[in-house]
Amino acid sequence: MKALCWHGTNDIRCDSVPDPKIEDARDVIIKVTACAICGSDLHLMDGMMPTMKSGDVLGHEFMGEVVEVGRGFTKFKKGDKIVVPFNINCGECRQCKMGNYSCCQRSNRNAAMAAEQFGYTIAGLFGYSHMLGGYWGGQAEYVRVPMADVAPMKVPEGVTDDEILFLSDIFPTGYQGAEQAGIKGGEIVAIWGAGPVGYFAIQSAKVLGAARIIVIETVPERIALAKKAGATDIIDFEKEDVFERIKEISKGEGADVAIDCVGMEASGGHGFTGLLDAAKEKLTKAERTTALDQAILAVRPGGTVSVPGVYGGPVTVNMGSIVQKSLTLRSGQTSVKRYLEPLTKLIQDKKVDTTSLISHVSTKLEDGPDLYTMFKEKKDGCTKVVFHPAG
Incomplete structure (x- = not known):
């Protein structure tokens, strides 16, 4: 074939x-x-x-x-x-029975390899x-x-x-990104990236009742899709200061929810090194945390940062902002x-x-x-x- x-x-x-x-x-x-x-x-x-x-x-x-x-x-x-x-699911392990299908304990044929990287195995994936x-x-x-x-x-x-x-x-990924952010209705939601996952996160936030949906993007075709999907505000990160614009839109309060739909290849970021061996270094040498950094900064105190974007290895995270602002950080394979x-x-x-x-x-x-x-x-x-x- x-x-x-x-x-x-x-x-x-x-x-x-x-x-x-x-x-x-x-x-x-x-x-x-x-x-x-x-x-x-x-x-x-x-x-x-x-x-x-x-x-x-x-x-x-x-x-x-x-x-x-x-x-x-x-x-x-x-x-x-x-x-x-x-993701491939056995349906029989403890994680599957809890509904945490992305954490299936039996479907990864190379579970020891995954555990060496992540601490424990995660589900087997097709083509990855x-x-x-x-x-x-x-x-x-x-x-x-x-x-x-x-x-x-x-x-x-x-x-x-x-x-x-x-x-x-990508539809469940965008939806889980919005759902795990705790959107109940009436929130200001900021979404980094209007690629395929962001496109569905926008629609999901709208379905869940978000009052205002701010999308951070610069690609014209993706901006057009974001508007069609339900974005109420667009911030072109190459032309505007993202943090200042979110403060302006939210009247100084900050976004209630921030969703990072970009992940490790965010534009304009810096590399991160220091994994234990050469194989693991491949996961981090191009990890750029620009979107995640902005999301943590721009979300209001007591808000939630949701991360459906893909990260492969260790990255620097502003734990000071997370702790001092009492933020909730949620993520996960879908x-x-x-x-x-x-x-x-x-x-x-x-x-x-x-x-x-x-x-x-x-x-x-x-x-x-x-x-x-x-x-x-x-x-x-x-x-x-x-x-x-x-x-």
Whole structure:
């Protein structure tokens, strides 16, 4: 089959690789009908994630049609279309039973490797390094989905692939970023970044009742999307002082909630070094905390900073501001399974727009390397790339 594979920093290729096979009774094989390039994939492209190996199949945003199931498997049957969360869940460990699906204790085949970096293992992820399980991803014609009786969801009738594809990652990620910030209604919410996750965080904050949504962004196409999604105020960080503008908008009070949807590759920041070994240093040498620093500064005393943006290793954090201002800091990989049903309802009720984000569509995985570069460099108005490998 054809698949998009990692071969090193800035080296993404469309390769011919072996078709996946059933390895366990809980497996299914799907024919991919839609997959996407995520901003997190760009961290891999930039060589920021250690334990990648040449030839690894990329992609953690995907869905498709079931073409084969493990012996005795009953949740899905051949022909069912399913959307697959990016994290893999056993459904049996303590973390899964608590609903902390991103912290699954059994799905990471290389749990010891993850524990060495993070203290404890986290869930296995599709297409995201051997430290997180070494599972091949979904930017391919076919994918093996392990433990498929737990996290994946059958796509309801009347919903298109493009409408529901982002339930695999960025919609739940944006929603969790807003929900864990404690938005109840009436708040001033400041969101750093109007990329794909920020786009959904804006809509989620609106659904949850935010009174004012301030978005910090500089890319024109993303600013346009932010306004369409519900932003009431835009701060162009290349032209304005973010802190001063937020104080002005909030009449000196500060934002009630700050959401960092940028993460480790924030523009204008500085590097951080000092990990214990060379492999870990790859996680930190390009970590830039500009967005997080601004969020901690600009949120009001007693406010909440939510961090759905990706960070890979240690960074400097202004603990003085967090402690002295009595801030709550919340973060985490998204427990996607927790949100599948309620967010599907939002899509069906047309309360959230999941398709305007898509700027480039291709039926050819061979276009992948060029589209990766276009997405990374934000050329041609590229805000989100979707592939339909099955045509």
